[in-house]
Every structure is written in C-alpha cells, then in structure tokens.
Amino acid sequence: MDSNDDCDRTCATCSTASNRQLPPEPFLKATGARVAKARARATLVRRAWQAAALAAVAVGSPWLISGAVQLSARLGTLFALATEWLSTRTGTGAAVICLLVLLVWRRRSIL
Numbered sequence: 001m002d003s004n005d006d007c008d009r010t011c012a013t014c015s016t017a018s019n020r021q022l023p024p025e026p027f028l029k030a031t032g033a034r035v036a037k038a039r040a041r042a043t044l045v046r047r048a049w050q051a052a053a054l055a056a057v058a059v060g061s062p063w064l065i066s067g068a069v070q071l072s073a074r075l076g077t078l079f080a081l082a083t084e085w086l087s088t089r090t091g092t093g094a095a096v097i098c099l100l101v102l103l104v105w106r107r108r109s110i111l
Contacts, residue, residue, distance in 0.1 A: 057064070085091040 086095055
C-alpha cells in the first residue's frame with residue numbers, strides 16, 4: 001500500500017504543478033509594456049493635436065468668419081464671370097477639353 005500512496009502523492013504533485021501558471025516571459029512582458037506605453041503616448045499626442053486644432057479654430061474664428069463673408073460676397077461676381085465666359089465658344093470648348101482630360105486621367109487612375 002505504500003507504493004500506491006507514493007504514486008498518489010506523485011500524481012497529486014504533478015497535477016498541481018501542471019495547473020500552476022507559468023511566469024510570463026521577460027521578452028513578452030517587456031514588449032507588452034512598450035506597446036502599451038506607445039499606445040498611451042499616441043493617444044496623448046492625438047488628443048493634444050485635437051485640442052490644439054480646436055483652440056486654433058476658436059482663436060481664428062473672427063478671421064474665418066470675416067473671410068467667409070468676403071468670399072460669399074465675391075462669389076456672386078465670380079459666378080457671373082464664369083457664366084459669361086462659359087457661354088462663349090472658347091469657354092465651352094475649354095470646359096469640354098478640361099472635362100475630357102479629367103475623365104481620361106480618372107479612368108487611368110482606376111485601371
């Protein structure tokens with residue numbers, strides 16, 4: 001019976017030893033820490049850029065608003081000139097040539 005008890009103890013020891021978690025490998029632990037640190041840094045940089053962009057829009061909003069007002073005031077004149085030029089034979093021909101070049105270029109970029 002002594003040999004059975006020894007066998008049972010050996011089996012129990014092997015069973016508990018195999019159920020223990022292995023310690024993490026140093027390489028994986030270090031790499032995981034570096035990846036986590038890099039992700040945290042990237043998130044921080046992205047948020048900083050977003051905050052800077054928001055601040056730039058807030059600070060520059062008076063100039064953006066005045067620029068938009070000037071642009072919209074001048075768009076009527078620009079559209080009138082474009083319509084007047086496109087109603088001529090030269091303007092229509094130039095527009096058709098530009099359209100054809102654009103279509104050929106786009107088709108080549110797709111293929």
